[in-house]
Amino acid sequence: MRYYSTQGRAPIATLEKAVVKGLAEDRGLYMPESITPLPKEFFEQMPEMSFQQIACQVAQAFFGEDVEAEALKQIVCDTLSFESPIVKVKDNIYSLELFHGPTLAFKDVGARFMARLLQYFIKASDKPKGATVNVLVATSGDTGSAVANGFLGVEGIHVYVLYPKGKVSKIQESQFATLGQNITAIEVDGVFDDCQALVKNAFMDEELCRHMQLTSANSINVARFLPQAFYYFNAIAQAMKLQKESGEQREFVVCVPSGNFGNICAALFGHQMGLPVKRFIAANNANDIFYQYLLTGQYSPRASQQTLANAMDVGDPSNFARIIDLYSKHQQLSPVETHQRITSLISGATYSDDEIRDIMRRCYAETGYVLDPHGACGYQAIEDQLKPGEIGIFCETAHPAKFKETVDSVLGIDLPIPERLANFMKGTKQSIPMSKDFADFKQFLLNQ
Numbered sequence: 342m343r344y345y346s347t348q349g350r351a352p353i354a355t356l357e358k359a360v361v362k363g364l365a366e367d368r369g370l371y372m373p374e375s376i377t378p379l380p381k382e383f384f385e386q387m388p389e390m391s392f393q394q395i396a397c398q399v400a401q402a403f404f405g406e407d408v409e410a411e412a413l414k415q416i417v418c419d420t421l422s423f424e425s426p427i428v429k430v431k432d433n434i435y436s437l438e439l440f441h442g443p444t445l446a447f448k449d450v451g452a453r454f455m456a457r458l459l460q461y462f463i464k465a466s467d468k469p470k471g472a473t474v475n476v477l478v479a480t481s482g483d484t485g486s487a488v489a490n491g492f493l494g495v496e497g498i499h500v501y502v503l504y505p506k507g508k509v510s511k512i513q514e515s516q517f518a519t520l521g522q523n524i525t526a527i528e529v530d531g532v533f534d535d536c537q538a539l540v541k542n543a544f545m546d547e548e549l550c551r552h553m554q555l556t557s558a559n560s561i562n563v564a565r566f567l568p569q570a571f572y573y574f575n576a577i578a579q580a581m582k583l584q585k586e587s588g589e590q591r592e593f594v595v596c597v598p599s600g601n602f603g604n605i606c607a608a609l610f611g612h613q614m615g616l617p618v619k620r621f622i623a624a625n626n627a628n629d630i631f632y633q634y635l636l637t638g639q640y641s642p643r644a645s646q647q648t649l650a651n652a653m654d655v656g657d658p659s660n661f662a663r664i665i666d667l668y669s670k671h672q673q674l675s676p677v678e679t680h681q682r683i684t685s686l687i688s689g690a691t692y693s694d695d696e697i698r699d700i701m702r703r704c705y706a707e708t709g710y711v712l713d714p715h716g717a718c719g720y721q722a723i724e725d726q727l728k729p730g731e732i733g734i735f736c737e738t739a740h741p742a743k744f745k746e747t748v749d750s751v752l753g754i755d756l757p758i759p760e761r762l763a764n765f766m767k768g769t770k771q772s773i774p775m776s777k778d779f780a781d782f783k784q785f786l787l788n789q
């Protein structure tokens with residue numbers, strides 16, 4: 342498969358180059374030149390297939406031209422060692438629980454898949470032994486832990502996790518700042534957007550790129566965001582199975598609480614491949630840049646604002662460019678036509694911190710289901726927008742125990758911490774403090 346840049350001013354790349362470089366030379370995001378629709382028979386068989394079997398077919402469609410079939414199957418099986426169930430919360434509303442991976446984050450799938458794919462390319466290349474690929478990742482919480490754990494101990498790769506000081510939860514911090522080995526945590530005196538800017542600037546710095554090989558594991562990387570499509574095929578397979586059993590015929594609506602829009606973007610790629618979803622909802626917290634775009638047709642990025650759902654505190658969602666490209670490129674649509682096309686498929690929602698607290702309380706009182714602050718936005722968007730004849734599936738993107746302080750104080754409970762999470766908290770923090778000034782970060786990397 343050939344990959345082009347959303348900015349249109351960079352050379353066409355192979356999958357290997359797109360994965361190793363992350364961002365194109367012109368700062369655009371890589372997009373596959375074509376999206377292979379999956380055959381009707383696949384969708385008919387899907388309800389009877391396992392998560393791994395479904396994911397293998399989807400991965401084959403994305404990456405089959407560039408990765409040897411058996412190796413790809415191995416990568417998928419190694420990535421998906423857990424389930425991703427849909428759980429009934431109330432009539433016609435299901436929670437797609439994306440938090441059953443190793444760090445209890447949905448990003449575990451993309452991170453592990455990317456680590457394995459990168460390793461596959463490093464092994465296959467004639468790079469001198471001992472040369473390291475350096476992965477830079479900016480995180481507002483969950484990305485850092487998923488990437489750090491996905492890459493932990495993978496030979497030939499060093500990971501630098503940049504996170505905003507004081508703006509991620511203790512549990513999240515413990516998941517990437519205590520690991521050691523090939524993982525270095527960098528505590529930036531700034532907000533998430535500062536971390537993201539440091540990473541982006543590093544990729545564009547010629548001196549740094551001569552000094553060391555740099556790549557990104559944010560959802561700008563095709564190997565990070567695309568595998569998230571596995572979840573949506575698997576979720577719809579489960580929903581189809583339930584429909585078969587009940588004899589009901591409702592249409593599926595999928596709601597994704599969104600920050601950088603990588604997750605929903607993967608779902609939209611799935612839709613382009615024929616996944617039977619009628620429409621999507623992108624739920625925002627107070628950082629409602631996408632919601633405003635849907636209303637006005639204008640994209641106006643702004644500084645992010647801290648909220649209870651901190652993994653969605655993004656002021657300039659990097660995958661916005663991919664969504665625009667997905668719906669305009671091949672039809673050469675104007676901005677107005679593109680906006681119309683997008684609003685006919687995707688609606689938005691936005692919730693303040695006060696609303697998030699209310700939603701969590703109401704859902705718990707009515708159904709007994711414990712929402713985390715991110716899932717709360719998704720749940721409420723489905724509640725508010727579901728129409729007759731539809732089934733709503735919202736993503737519960739974080740295990741509520743990852744936001745224990747918030748969940749406990751809002752619901753007045755003492756949520757147990759799963760053992761997997763508690764184990765991380767036993768380690769010692771070993772972060773390196775950093776200013777948000779690029780010159781400081783550059784000097785640090787040059788000294789490595």
Ligand SMILES: *Cc1c(COP(=O)(O)O)cnc(C)c1O
Pocket residue numbers: 446447448482483484560598599600601602603604605652653715738739
């Ligand atoms: C990363 C994350 C999101 C946002 O996902 P994007 O792909 O950036 O839109 C939402 N919720 C949680 C818990 C996350 O970790």
